[in-house]
Each structure stands twice: as structure tokens, then as C-alpha cells.
Amino acid sequence: MECNNTERKYLTVNPLKTCQPLGAVWACLGIHQCMPHSHGSQGCTSYLRMQLTRHFREFIPTTTSSFSEAQVVFGGVGNLKQAIRNILSIYKPKVIGISTTCSAETIGDDVPGTINEMRASGEIPEDVKVFTASTPSYVGSHVTGFSNMVKSAIETFAKKSSPNGKINIIPGLLSPGDLREIKRILKIMGIDAIILPDISDVLDAPMTGEIHLYQKGGTTISEIEDMGNSIATIVLGREAGIAPAESLNEMYNVPYEVLPLPIGISNVDKFIMKLSEITGKPIPYELEEERGRLVDMMLDAHAHWYNKKAAVFGDPDIVEAIVGYANDLGINVLYALTGTYSSEWEKTVKSMVPDAYVSSDSDLWYLKEQLDKKPVDMLFGNSHGKYLAKEYDLPLLRVGFPILDRANLQHFPIVGYKGTAWLVERTGNTLLDYKDAKSPEHLLELIM
Amino acid sequence: MIERNHTQDDMMESLVEKNKKLIEDITDSYPKKVSKERKTHLVVIDPSEEQHIMADVATIPGIMTNRGCSYAGAKGVVFGPVKDILHLTHGPIGCGYYTWNTRRNLAEPEEGYNYFIKNCFSTNMQEKDVVFGGEKKLYGAIKEAYEIFKPKVIGIYATCPVGLIGDDIKAVAKKAEEELGIKVITVSCEGYKGVSQSAGHHLASNTLIMDIVGTKELENPTPYDINIFGEYNIGGDVWLVKDLLQKIGYRVVSVFTGDSKYDDLAKAHRAKLSILMCHRSINYTNRMMEEKFGVPWLKVNYIGITSTIESLREMAKFFDDPMIYENTEKVIEEELMKIKPRLDYYKERLKGKRAILFVGGSRAHHYQDLLKDIGMETIVAGYEFAHRDDYEGRKIIPEIKEAPHHKILDTYHFERVTEPAYPQEKIEEMKSKMPDHFMNYEGMMVHMEEGSIVIDDFNHHETEELIKALKPDIFLSGIKDRYVFQKMGVPSRQIHSYDYSGPYSAFEGAVNFARDMDMAINNPIWKEVTPPWKK
Numbered sequence: 001m002e003c004n005n006t007e008r009k010y011l012t013v014n015p016l017k018t019c020q021p022l023g024a025v026w027a028c029l030g031i032h033q034c035m036p037h038s039h040g041s042q043g044c045t046s047y048l049r050m051q052l053t054r055h056f057r058e059f060i061p062t063t064t065s066s067f068s069e070a071q072v073v074f075g076g077v078g079n080l081k082q083a084i085r086n087i088l089s090i091y092k093p094k095v096i097g098i099s100t101t102c103s104a105e106t107i108g109d110d111v112p113g114t115i116n117e118m119r120a121s122g123e124i125p126e127d128v129k130v131f132t133a134s135t136p137s138y139v140g141s142h143v144t145g146f147s148n149m150v151k152s153a154i155e156t157f158a159k160k161s162s163p164n165g166k167i168n169i170i171p172g173l174l175s176p177g178d179l180r181e182i183k184r185i186l187k188i189m190g191i192d193a194i195i196l197p198d199i200s201d202v203l204d205a206p207m208t209g210e211i212h213l214y215q216k217g218g219t220t221i222s223e224i225e226d227m228g229n230s231i232a233t234i235v236l237g238r239e240a241g242i243a244p245a246e247s248l249n250e251m252y253n254v255p256y257e258v259l260p261l262p263i264g265i266s267n268v269d270k271f272i273m274k275l276s277e278i279t280g281k282p283i284p285y286e287l288e289e290e291r292g293r294l295v296d297m298m299l300d301a302h303a304h305w306y307n308k309k310a311a312v313f314g315d316p317d318i319v320e321a322i323v324g325y326a327n328d329l330g331i332n333v334l335y336a337l338t339g340t341y342s343s344e345w346e347k348t349v350k351s352m353v354p355d356a357y358v359s360s361d362s363d364l365w366y367l368k369e370q371l372d373k374k375p376v377d378m379l380f381g382n383s384h385g386k387y388l389a390k391e392y393d394l395p396l397l398r399v400g401f402p403i404l405d406r407a408n409l410q411h412f413p414i415v416g417y418k419g420t421a422w423l424v425e426r427t428g429n430t431l432l433d434y435k436d437a438k439s440p441e442h443l444l445e446l447i448m
Numbered sequence: 449m450i451e452r453n454h455t456q457d458d459m460m461e462s463l464v465e466k467n468k469k470l471i472e473d474i475t476d477s478y479p480k481k482v483s484k485e486r487k488t489h490l491v492v493i494d495p496s497e498e499q500h501i502m503a504d505v506a507t508i509p510g511i512m513t514n515r516g517c518s519y520a521g522a523k524g525v526v527f528g529p530v531k532d533i534l535h536l537t538h539g540p541i542g543c544g545y546y547t548w549n550t551r552r553n554l555a556e557p558e559e560g561y562n563y564f565i566k567n568c569f570s571t572n573m574q575e576k577d578v579v580f581g582g583e584k585k586l587y588g589a590i591k592e593a594y595e596i597f598k599p600k601v602i603g604i605y606a607t608c609p610v611g612l613i614g615d616d617i618k619a620v621a622k623k624a625e626e627e628l629g630i631k632v633i634t635v636s637c638e639g640y641k642g643v644s645q646s647a648g649h650h651l652a653s654n655t656l657i658m659d660i661v662g663t664k665e666l667e668n669p670t671p672y673d674i675n676i677f678g679e680y681n682i683g684g685d686v687w688l689v690k691d692l693l694q695k696i697g698y699r700v701v702s703v704f705t706g707d708s709k710y711d712d713l714a715k716a717h718r719a720k721l722s723i724l725m726c727h728r729s730i731n732y733t734n735r736m737m738e739e740k741f742g743v744p745w746l747k748v749n750y751i752g753i754t755s756t757i758e759s760l761r762e763m764a765k766f767f768d769d770p771m772i773y774e775n776t777e778k779v780i781e782e783e784l785m786k787i788k789p790r791l792d793y794y795k796e797r798l799k800g801k802r803a804i805l806f807v808g809g810s811r812a813h814h815y816q817d818l819l820k821d822i823g824m825e826t827i828v829a830g831y832e833f834a835h836r837d838d839y840e841g842r843k844i845i846p847e848i849k850e851a852p853h854h855k856i857l858d859t860y861h862f863e864r865v866t867e868p869a870y871p872q873e874k875i876e877e878m879k880s881k882m883p884d885h886f887m888n889y890e891g892m893m894v895h896m897e898e899g900s901i902v903i904d905d906f907n908h909h910e911t912e913e914l915i916k917a918l919k920p921d922i923f924l925s926g927i928k929d930r931y932v933f934q935k936m937g938v939p940s941r942q943i944h945s946y947d948y949s950g951p952y953s954a955f956e957g958a959v960n961f962a963r964d965m966d967m968a969i970n971n972p973i974w975k976e977v978t979p980p981w982k983k
Binding site for chain 2: 084
């Protein structure tokens with residue numbers, strides 16, 4: 001499309017973020033038998049369920065307070081009470097996680113107060129836990145919503161009693177496959193951990209022919225309660241996880257470490273070494289072997305990606321990790337873009353790729369404008385990048401959220417040495433597929 | 449795992465009695481108040497009694513509903529498919545983001561026209577905009593959009609906070625129109641308005657009639673100019689329909705609003721007839737078109753072979769022209785010949801399979817016809833956001849009591865502003881040849897089999913119980929249910945977006961649909977759900 005490049009101050013085109021309620025519901029889904037409830041108009045719930053379902057291809061249960069005019073004029077507390085009563089009686093959750101939407105925030109409904117009142121009157125029974133977070137769409141992004149909800153779970157439930165010898169992991173918006181891989185690493189190292197939230201066994205439930213409103217996975221409330229007794233918290237991905245870890249530290253003096261998502265050899269090294277350092281457990285040879293195989297793979301195939309120029313976009317934590325991964329491979333990142341504003345993130349990423357354009361207040365139209373001036377060889381990002389990939393004839397490595405146009409990717413980890421190995425396979429072979437597709441017949445080679 | 453063997457026991461008790469008892473049981477499991485409310489939304493078709501259904505009332509808070517909001521209806525459904533309007537969502541980022549390429553309204557770029565359909569434009573309101581007002585940001589965004597994209601038309605769609613803080617989007621639009629010399633339309637479709645996306649359809653229709661239709665003249669009018677209403681070109685549906693109509697000799701002035709352009713919508717008042725696919729989303733516009741411009745309309749259905757043939761023949765009767773009659777029959781014959789062998793193959797594989805249909809607009813109605821054509825039957829059908837007239841027919845409209853939420857949805861009535869393309873007497877004569885039900889939609893219920901179940905604003909609990917009890921061969925719904933009931937072992941497909949397939953309209957579409965039903969139902973993987981050591 002013909003267009004004039006311009007500096008924009010007011011208009012967002014093709015955003016790299018969505019709203020807080022989506023992240024809040026995502027977080028709730030990783031808590032055992034939790035019903036995420038969205039306090040506001042039903043459209044918000046409908047939209048975020050649609051988006052999450054498309055990404056995970058799984059059942060996303062969520063309820064809504066179903067606002068209409070009467071609620072925005074007279075307040076939505078009545079609907080909230082009615083909703084809670086119905087949820088308790090029809091869906092029988094162990095936990096209800098309540099987040100708010102723009103309309104509820106703008107009219108100023110007192111959600112925690114309402115819950116306290118219902119608790120005091122006995123309408124909410126003792127054995128049903130409730131936590132709430134304020135998550136208006138006009139602040140931050142879905143990453144903020146995730147962070148706020150996890151923070152609230154910790155502030156509401158975490159306790160301090162006797163040390164448990166465990167570590168806490170706040171894994172951000174990783175996929176079920178990634179969480180499985182993290183748990184495998186912990187098992188190999190013999191480490192007991194509490195992961196909050198944990199969407200594995202929830203959003204990758206097996207096909208059994210039976211329906212379960214609540215799948216078997218998710219962090220239990222007693223595990224969250226126990227988080228105050230842990231040795232330390234590891235935050236994987238600062239933007240999604242630091243606020244909850246800070247809270248836990250302030251409340252119960254649980255120290256925390258912030259690491260990039262363990263994608264790419266150096267990021268995984270950091271994770272493994274930190275696990276070892278905190279727990280005193282040695283790094284088993286099994287992981288060293290996995291690492292060695294990964295290094296071998298990277299050497300075998302390095303020519304396919306070395307010195308390629310790339311743009312990376314999506315959620316801040318994944319972009320940061322992929323930039324690290326690209327650095328390991330010798331791929332030059334020219335653009336690292338997200339829509340969740342954070343100066344801390346910009347500083348960190350800038351230090352990793354000093355020559356790149358790094359922005360946390362960007363959108364995909366910005367990238368389009370830049371590609372006209374300074375092109376790249378490949379894109380790392382979510383499905384929304386496919387239009388740029390088509391227009392500029394570039395391979396797109398799909399990572400992060402949302403992935404709407406490819407199936408099953410969320411089952412395969414990209415974290416850990418094994419996950420990185422799979423990403424390396426995708427990176428090299430995607431570039432080769434692309435090369436083959438572009439080659440005239442007489443230059444189509446069999447031996448690469 | 450749902451075992452699908454329809455036993456003789458099913459026949460023992462009358463189906464009507466059996467299903468009445470079933471829905472009684474399902475609704476009895478609710479809290480008392482909810483039970484009482486939900487009972488009015490579930491009906492077992494029983495020709496021995498006069499039956500009504502409750503619809504278009506607020507969803508019960510805390511119930512897992514599939515409904516969307518007014519913004520979804522206005523921007524997401526009605527205006528979204530207009531490809532040369534730069535659709536600017538005024539609000540925080542979520543709403544704009546969620547309507548970004550999510551409805552598969554296919555549209556082709558056209559020489560000389562803007563093409564914005566693949567982009568998402570938003571004012572991305574921040575907290576300070578909500579506190580101090582968002583008008584400045586909106587105006588700035590319009591100006592920037594103009595500078596970069598040079599649109600001829602910008603559409604502004606308001607989300608929840610905009611209405612709550614009172615931004616005057618109309619005033620901003622007016623100022624932008626004057627200063628930039630472009631057209632700026634507005635829809636105040638804040639999500640909390642009304643009880644579902646249906647309110648947004650109403651509001652969008654008002655904008656269409658007030659600000660767009662009738663603002664341009666149609667060049668070289670022909671006697672065969674028509675509009676296609678309520679057709680959003682999901683998966684390319686309208687392209688198949690348009691192709692048939694053009695073969696017969698009609699000229700399509702505009703499509704509301706699949707693959708459509710602002711200019712075409714502006715000329716729609718010059719068509720001789722509007723045909724209406726989706727009754728719920730846009731019947732408002734048809735009513736106003738008739739009042740304001742004298743364009744009559746006909747309820748048609750191009751989903752299903754029998755329905756397509758019937759619709760084409762009724763259209764021909766309206767025009768009552770030898771050329772149209774002749775071409776209609778010729779096209780029908782040709783198309784039937786083309787699809788027959790492929791369709792027969794699938795019919796054999798799908799014989800007697802039973803479906804539950806839960807899809808909005810008129811789809812729960814239309815798809816029953818198509819299922820019948822391929823040898824399947826519908827045992828339950830429901831709408832998300834319908835009104836009583838979608839179920840019971842337009843004759844019920846005078847009886848529908850106005851609910852409080854209707855009052856904020858301005859209902860306009862018009863004096864005739866232009867002379868219609870045909871004189872009124874001619875139109876009346878043409879209309880008089882038509883069977884009444886075409887001009888006066890009969891609704892879905894009258895066309896359903898005895899004992900089948902109709903449900904308004906279906907929810908998770910009811911669906912789960914019905915599926916367990918009725919063991920359908922396929923569940924046809926939207927994305928939010930798609931994977932839920934599949935896990936129960938029930939093949940499931942999306943009829944909002946066709947699971948990246950389609951088109952499903954007209955003759956070729958019926959074959960595509962049959963192919964997809966076969967793919968879902970007869971997929972060999974179903975045999976593998978239970979491990980062999982457990983069989």
C-alpha cells in the first residue's frame with residue numbers, strides 16, 4: 001500500500017499488545033480449579049476467550065458480570081454478587097480469580113469490598129478462595145494484566161510458616177510445552193519448585209472423550225500459600241513476573257532473581273546455573289550432554305543463519321529472550337519491538353543489541369515503515385507478522401503470542417537446551433525451505 | 449467418550465415428551481432464579497401448542513455465555529468488512545485488537561480504492577485520556593491517519609470508556625471532516641449498550657442509513673440492480689452468490705457489507721430490490737431503506753441447495769422478466785449438474801447424521817436447510833443474540849415489549865426522501881406476486897422438526913448436558929466452543945468462521961460444507977480416542 005512515512009503521536013496501527021483482562025485470565029487458568037471471572041461487559045470476556053482459544057485450541061472457561069447500561073449508571077456490584085452466587089452453584093470452582101475491565105474501572109466498582117462483604121455474610125464459603133486484581137485495558141497490556149493477577153494471587157494467599165526448601169518460579173506467558181520442559185529440567189536436577197501459574201495439564205489436556213471444566217493441572221492454593229516459605233523466587237521474564245516476586249519479597253523476605261526466559265544457549269545457561277546456585281544442587285551431566293548436542297547442532301548448521309539480519313517483535317519477555325538467542329547464533333537483530341511500555345526493558349535490550357532499534361512503545365506499522373528503509377532477512381514474532389512476511393517476502397519464525405495461523409506449536413518447547421534445539425532446527429530449516437522455494441531449478445542444490 | 453449408536457429406545461417415548469423432560473432436568477439443576485429465567489429460553493418444538501421463546505434479554509451474570517458486545521456488532525460485524533473505510537477504534541487497545549482480522553471477511557483490493565482491511569487502527573487510550581478526556585487524542589489520530597494513509601472515509605467506533613467519560617466523537621468527526629475534507633462517520637457502540645452484539649447491529653444500521661446510503665447516484669442504472677444485505681463474505685461466500693446472480697443477469701450494486709466499498713453502499717438506494725441473508729444483523733437497514741428510499745426487500749437463503757434454488761426462483765418472480773426466468777432455470781440446472789457426483793459421494797457418507805447448531809445471525813436457521821440437503825438432521829438449534837422475531841417470525845414484532853435497553857438504541861422512521869427506482873405501484877405489483885413469507889420472514893421455529901429443541905443464548909452447562917443426553921454426530925458452533933466439546937469426542941466445527949475453510953454458500957459451497965462435515969465426522973482419528981488396551 002502506498003503511504004507516507006510519518007512520526008505518530010496519537011495513532012496506533014497494528015498493535016504489539018492487547019489488554020490486561022486477557023493476561024489476567026491467562027494467569028487464572030494456571031491456578032488449579034480456578035474460574036476466571038471478568039467484571040464488566042460480556043464483550044470483553046467473549047473477545048479474550050476467542051483469542052485465547054484460537055491460540056491454545058483448548059477450552060477457556062471464563063465468566064462475566066454481563067454489564068449493560070443499568071450497571072454502568074448504577075454500578076455493577078449487584079451483578080458481581082449475582083455472578084459469584086451463580087458461579088459457586090453452577091461451576092463449583094475451588095478458586096475464583098476476578099479481574100476488572102475498562103467499564104468497571106471507569107465507574108469505580110469496589111470489587112475487593114464486595115468480596116469481603118460476601119465472605120463476611122457467608123455467601124462465599126470458607127473453602128472457596130477468591131482473589132481480585134484491577135486490570136483496566138487503558139493501563140499497560142496483557143502482560144501487565146498477567147503480572148497483576150499473579151501478584152494478587154501471591155498477596156492474597158502466600159503465607160510464612162516453616163522453610164520448605166523449595167524454589168518459586170514465575171514463568172510468565174510461556175506455553176504448556178515450555179512449562180513441561182522447565183519441569184523436566186527441575187526433575188533432572190532434583191529440585192522441588194512451585195511454579196505460578198502453571199498452565200501445563202490445563203491448556204494441553206489430552207483427548208480422552210471426557211469433558212472437564214477444570215483440568216488436572218494448575219498451581220494449587222496450598223502451593224501458593226507455601227511460596228512464602230521458599231528459598232528464593234526465580235522470575236523468568238521481568239515484565240510479566242517481577243512485580244509478583246517483589247511483593248513476595250516485601251511480604252516474607254523471599255529473595256528473587258530476574259532472568260530472561262530460558263530460550264537460547266546463554267539464557268538457558270543462566271537459568272541452570274542460577275538453579276544450581278540457589279539450591280546447591282549440581283548441574284547433572286545429562287543437561288551438559290543436552291547442551292553439548294545443542295552446541296553441535298548449532299555448529300553443524302551455522303552457515304544457514306550466520307550474519308542474517310532479523311526483526312524481533314511480540315511480548316517484551318519473549319522478544320528479549322529471542323534477541324539473546326539471535327546473538328548466540330550470530331544473527332544480527334536490527335529491530336526489537338514490543339507494545340508493552342517499559343524503560344527498564346528498553347535499557348536491557350539496548351545493551352544486548354546496541355546497534356538495533358529498540359522500542360517498547362511500538363507497533364507493526366512502525367516496523368513496516370522501517371523495512372522500507374533498512375530491510376531484514378527474517379522475522380521472529382507472532383502471527384500478526386505474516387502480512388509483513390508476505391509483503392517483504394521474508395521467512396517468519398513464529399514465536400510468542402498469539403500464534404493463530406499454525407497449529408500445535410504450543411506443545412513444543414522452545415525453552416531449555418532441548419527446546420532451543422528445536423528452535424534451532426526451525427530457524428535453520430525454515431531458511432533452507434525459503435532458499436529452496438526461491439531457487440531457480442538449475443541452482444536447486446541437494447547438498448547443503 | 450460419547451458413543452453414537454441411536455437405539456430403538458429413542459422411538460419408544462414420543463420425542464417431544466422426552467426432550468421436554470430433558471430440558472426440564474437440565475434447567476432444574478440451576479439455582480431457582482436462574483432456572484426460572486432459563487426455562488423461558490428453551491423450547492421443544494411441539495406443533496400441538498402455540499409456542500413462544502424469550503430472547504434479547506440480559507445474560508445472567510456469572511453464566512458462561514458466548515455473547516459479545518455492541519462494539520462487536522457494529523465494528524466487528526457490520527462495518528468491519530468495508531474495505532476502503534479506515535476503521536479507527538476509539539478506546540483502549542483491546543477492542544481494536546480483537547477485531548483485527550478475526551472475522552474472515554474476505555475482500556479484494558480494487559484499483560482506485562483504499563484497502564485497509566488487514567490493518568488495526570486504534571487510539572490506544574491511556575489512563576490520562578480516560579481522566580482528562582480522549583477527544584484530543586482522537587482528533588490527533590484522525591489527522592495522523594489522514595497524513596499517512598490518505599483515506600477517503602474514516603469510521604470511528606466508540607468503546608466502553610468513551611461513552612462513560614463522555615467524549616463527543618460526533619463533534620470531533622465534524623471538525624475533522626471540515627478541516628481535512630474527508631468523510632468521517634461515527635458509531636457510538638460502547639460495549640455495555642444493549643444485551644449483546646445485536647445492539648451494535650442496530651446502531652451500525654442507523655449510521656449506514658443516516659450518513660451513507662443515498663449520498664451518491666448510481667451511474668447507468670439497469671432494471672436488474674440489486675443489493676445483497678446481511679452477507680459478510682466469510683470465507684468468500686458472497687463471491688459464489690454474486691457469480692450466480694451475475695450469470696442470471698442481475699447487477700449487484702452493493703453488498704452489506706462483505707467485500708464492500710463505501711461508494712457502493714452510498715448508491716444502494718438506487719437498487720430495485722435488496723435480498724437479505726442475515727435477518728438479525730441488518731433487517732433494521734432493510735426496514736429503513738424501504739421507508740426512506742422505497743427499496744423493497746426479500747428474505748433469501750443461499751446456504752443449502754434447495755434454499756438457493758428457491759431463493760433464485762422467488763427473486764425471478766419479483767422481477768417477472770422472461771430473460772431472468774430463463775437464465776435462472778439454466779443456471780440452476782448447470783450448477784446442479786456440476787456438483788451432483790461430488791455431493792452424492794458425501795451424502796452417502798453422511799446419511800442420518802445428527803447435528804446441534806449454535807450459531808448467530810440467521811445461521812442456525814440457514815444451516816438446517818443445508819444439513820438436510822446432505823442427508824443430515826438438526827436436533828437442536830440456537831442463537832446467541834437473536835430477538836424473538838428471528839425465532840418466531842416478523843409477525844411477532846408488534847407483540848414484543850420494549851425493554852429498557854431498547855430505548856437507548858435510537859429507532860428512526862423516515863418519510864420517503866427520493867423517488868424509488870420503480871414507482872410505488874409497480875413495486876406493490878411486484879411484491880404482490882411474492883409468497884408472503886419471503887417479504888415477511890417466518891423465523892426459524894416454524895421450519896424445525898417436531899421434537900427438536902430451540903435454545904436462546906445457549907451456555908456451556910446446557911450444551912454439555914444436551915450433548916451427553918442426545919449424543920449428536922456433530923456440534924456446529926463458534927471458536928469458543930470448538931475445542932470444548934471436541935474433547936468430549938464430539939466432532940465440532942466453527943460455523944462463524946468455517947475453520948479456515950469455505951465458502952459454504954450456494955451450490956459449490958454446499959459441496960465444500962459436505963466435504964468438511966465428512967472430514968469432521970468420519971475422521972479416522974476418532975477410532976483412536978480410546979487406547980486399544982482399554983477397548
